[in-house]
Amino acid sequence: xxxxxxxxxxxxxxxxxxxxxxxxxxxxxxxxxxxxxxxxxxxxxxxxxxxxxxxxxxxxxxxxxxxxxxxxxxxxxxxxxxxxxxxxxxxxxxxxxxxxxxxxxxxxxxxxxxxxxxxxxxxxxxxxxxxxxxxxxxxxxxxxxxxxxxxxx
Amino acid sequence: xxxxxxxxxxxxxxxxxxxxxxxxxxxxxxxxxxxxxxxxxxxxxxxxxxxxxxxxxxxxxxxxxxxxxxxxxxxxxxxxxxxxxxxxxxxxxxxxxxxxxxxxxxxxxxxxxxxxxxxxxxxxxxxxxxxxxxxxxxxxxxxxxxxxxxxxxxxxxxxxxxxxxxxxxxxxxxxxxxxxxxxxxxxxxxxxxxxxxxxxxxxxxxxxxxxxxxxxxxxxxxxxxxxxxxxxxxxxxxxxxxxxxxxxxxxxxxxxxxxxxxxxxxxxxxxxxxxxxxxxxxxxxxxxxxxxxxxxxxxxxxxxxxxxxxxxxxxxxxxxxxxxxxxxxxxxxxxxxxxxxxxxxxxxxxxxxxxxxxxxxxxxxxxxxxxxxxxxxxxxxxxxxxxxxxxxxxxxxxxxxxxxxxxxxxxxxxxxxxxxxxx
Numbered sequence: 080x081x082x083x084x085x086x087x088x089x090x091x092x093x094x095x096x097x098x099x100x101x102x103x104x105x106x107x108x109x110x111x112x113x114x115x116x117x118x119x120x121x122x123x124x125x126x127x128x129x130x131x132x133x134x135x136x137x138x139x140x141x142x143x144x145x146x147x148x149x150x151x152x153x154x155x156x157x158x159x160x161x162x163x164x165x166x167x168x169x170x171x172x173x174x175x176x177x178x179x180x181x182x183x184x185x186x187x188x189x190x191x192x193x194x195x196x197x198x199x200x201x202x203x204x205x206x207x208x209x210x211x212x213x214x215x216x217x218x219x220x221x222x223x224x225x226x227x228x229x230x231x232x
Numbered sequence: 233x234x235x236x237x238x239x240x241x242x243x244x245x246x247x248x249x250x251x252x253x254x255x256x257x258x259x260x261x262x263x264x265x266x267x268x269x270x271x272x273x274x275x276x277x278x279x280x281x282x283x284x285x286x287x288x289x290x291x292x293x294x295x296x297x298x299x300x301x302x303x304x305x306x307x308x309x310x311x312x313x314x315x316x317x318x319x320x321x322x323x324x325x326x327x328x329x330x331x332x333x334x335x336x337x338x339x340x341x342x343x344x345x346x347x348x349x350x351x352x353x354x355x356x357x358x359x360x361x362x363x364x365x366x367x368x369x370x371x372x373x374x375x376x377x378x379x380x381x382x383x384x385x386x387x388x389x390x391x392x393x394x395x396x397x398x399x400x401x402x403x404x405x406x407x408x409x410x411x412x413x414x415x416x417x418x419x420x421x422x423x424x425x426x427x428x429x430x431x432x433x434x435x436x437x438x439x440x441x442x443x444x445x446x447x448x449x450x451x452x453x454x455x456x457x458x459x460x461x462x463x464x465x466x467x468x469x470x471x472x473x474x475x476x477x478x479x480x481x482x483x484x485x486x487x488x489x490x491x492x493x494x495x496x497x498x499x500x501x502x503x504x505x506x507x508x509x510x511x512x513x514x515x516x517x518x519x520x521x522x523x524x525x526x527x528x529x530x531x532x533x534x535x536x537x538x539x540x541x542x543x544x545x546x547x548x549x550x551x552x553x554x555x556x557x558x559x560x561x562x563x564x565x566x567x568x569x570x571x572x573x574x575x576x577x578x579x580x581x582x583x584x585x586x587x588x589x590x591x592x593x594x595x596x597x598x599x600x601x602x603x604x605x606x607x608x609x610x611x612x613x614x615x616x617x618x619x620x621x622x623x624x625x626x627x628x629x630x631x632x633x634x635x636x637x638x639x640x641x642x643x644x645x646x647x648x649x650x651x652x653x654x655x
Contacts, residue, residue: 117586121331122426129426129562131586133577138508149505150454152592223429223557224585227594 082167082175082206089210090179090200094160097231102144105231110211111137117232119222120198131219131228143231153229158195159184160232174213176203181217183232185225196221196232235270238263239648246650251639252619253611256604259435264646265553271646272532273299273550276396278405280534280547281305281315283561284389285422291334291349297549298393298533303382304328304338305391308349313386315393316351316379327379338379351379387411388418390536390545406530407473413480413528416519417536417543421566425576428560428584432594434601436548436556437642442593443529444634446470446481447616452596455588458505459513468525469627475644475655476622476637480528483629512578515540518565531641539589541572542579554601560584622654 089108096105109115117131134140147153165179178201185195198219205211217232242264247253258264273279279298282305286294293306295318302318304327320327320340327340327347337354338347346355353374361367382393385402392402403411432439442448446468450457468483507513515524518541526538535546543564549557560583564576582588604612617631622640626633643649 119427119429125332125426127424127426128573128577129428129580130577131428131584133581135574135578136509139512139578139581142507142509145507146455146505146588150458151588152452152454152595154595154598222427223431225431226433226585226598227430227591228586229591 082170082177082204083165085206085210086167086175086177086204087165089204089212090162090165093212094162098158098160100230102147102230106137106141106144108212109137109140109215110205110213113137113140113212114214114216115140115143115212115231116216117228118216118218120218120220121222123218131222131224132231147229151229153227154185155188157186158230158232159186159192162200170206172206174203174205177201181232193225194221195225196228198232235263235267236647238267239646243643243648243650246643246653247611249650249652250620250622250654251636251643252614254614254639255608255611257608259438259601260553260605262553265435265550267646269299269301269550272642274301274395275645276394276399277532277645278385278392278394278399278402278530279532280530280545281384281391281393282547283422283424283545283563284313284386284391285424285563286332286561287313289334291336292332293328293335293338294332295328295330296547298382298395299550301395302326303393304351304379305384305393306335306349309336313384313391314350315382315384315391316347317382319379320345321353321377321379322356347379351381353378388414389422390414390418406478407475409471409473409480410478410528410530413526414536416521417526417538419519422543422563423566423568425562425564425573425580428562428580430558430585430594431551431555432558432597433555434597435553436550437638438597438600439548439556439558439593440529440532440638441635442597443527443535444470444479444481444638445632446483446629446634447632448596449629452592453589454505455582466629468629469625470631470634471626472624472634472637474624475641476624476634477531477641478529479634479637480526481629481634482523482526484523511575512581513540514575516572516575531638537583539582540579541576542583543576544580544583620654 115134122129160183162179162181168176180199182197183195184192186192196219198217201216203214205213245255281296282294287307290307290309293304296303303315304318305315308314318326318328322345325340325342328338344357348354359368384393466483470481472479524540528536533548537544544560544562547559562580583590614632614635617633622637640655
């Protein structure tokens with residue numbers, strides 16, 4: 080089946096929620112068993128397991144947002160995700176795996192913008208009436224993170 | 233202005249002789265920064281390069297930086313370590329371009345000059361010319377034109393190097409406290425789990441101050457405070473070597489006072505944050521001394537951390553007066569079970585550029601760096617924990633004394649101590 084429209088729509092929601100600071104709604108895009116990881120390209124290349132974020136279930140993903148909302152101090156900014164070259168790699172009736180290139184610009188309170196991060200999403204989506212993310216790995220080319228990474232990408 | 237003159241001028245700016253005031257200019261002066269590269273990073277110090285576990289086999293190499301100088305660290309065929317400046321003796325090109333690899337020789341791409349694993353020059357193409365014409369002069373001496381070598385020493389698999397020919401042995405440089413601490417962390421064979429990196433937009437010294445600052449832990453990092461990872465109310469303190477070059481801050485889970493209430497009184501909430509999955513807060517004992525948090529720094533460029541079961545080294549690489557990189561090398565032990573590896577990976581969510589107990593540091597350093605630029609007549613204040621003499625041991629956590637220790641050694645090395653300086 081053609082899973083591309085469903086994957087594309089889910090990624091659009093994913094980015095829109097992050098960029099609009101709707102982080103709680105972003106969490107709801109994930110399945111209970113979902114994993115979310117941010118992996119430096121150098122670790123991937125050397126087959127090393129460590130990540131920048133390593134969240135292996137939805138509770139940990141939700142905790143990330145709880146910490147940002149209640150405890151963390153980070154740069155005041157706006158993110159803008161640009162996603163392109165979305166490709167479905169494998170798909171059946173239940174799920175689809177995909178890749179997509181991304182870049183994220185960050186803007187500060189004075190309206191100055193910098194390229195924050197580029198990389199590739201490698202993910203898997205549960206299909207159905209309300210598609211959910213089963214696995215989302217952001218492999219980052221910009222693995223020397225500028226200053227800090229608070230909000231998920 | 234000559235190099236000596238800038239230090240002589242800045243020497244007069246210290247408002248006090250006990251380093252309880254730090255002129256903001258010291259974070260921003262470009263001439264001072266160039267002098268730091270010479271006197272500190274190319275001076276009589278030992279810089280942290282890597283862990284031996286990153287270059288286990290003969291021929292393995294990694295490219296790194298000592299200060300701003302590109303360096304290759306490698307293991308030779310005989311198993312010994314070597315390090316040399318990664319800059320061709322011919323025209324100054326970077327020789328080894330890859331971040332890591334395995335090689336029996338190192339060849340510059342520009343004119344194919346070839347170097348052995350210890351940096352010695354072994355080949356110059358067309359050295360005798362072509363058909364009797366051209367070529368290098370007869371008296372060209374390959375032995376005198378190798379890559380600049382650094383002295384390398386390793387302690388329990390932690391590799392350090394120095395540019396200085398006259399320098400104390402690594403173990404003497406570290407002193408007994410830091411040597412014992414590295415032996416504690418590396419008490420059995422380790423396994424590299426991966427890397428995190430970040431680029432921070434501030435002066436490198438702000439970071440070395442930050443890691444010595446046990447006062448900020450439970451205040452800036454609310455996560456640390458809420459979950460008792462680091463509170464100023466905990467039983468803990470800091471130790472330094474007699475010259476205050478290096479520093480270890482530690483705490484156990486035990487509270488000296490009711491930490492929750494005292495932090496609340498200080499305006500820091502610690503009951504509003506609850507985690508749905510608290511696995512990353514678990515601690516599996518693996519050190520005999522019961523300490524769950526130790527952060528140590530080795531002058532000038534290294535940090536060694538144990539945050540519960542999350543173990544990592546951090547290498548600082550200055551990139552100009554306004555910027556530095558941090559490279560985190562996360563490791564476990566070779567005999568870790570898969571569950572233990574997973575616990576370490578879960579706990580690594582606490583560290584690095586995105587870490588629950590560290591992301592704030594990148595922001596705090598940038599806030600200081602931005603607001604102090606151009607404020608040449610003003611100084612920061614370091615009075616928490618007391619004024620005057622700088623003790624080697626501090627038995628409480630509401631302290632900035634270790635930061636004064638950093639400056640005392642820094643000033644001595646830079647030849648910019650104030651008159652009557654405390655050591």
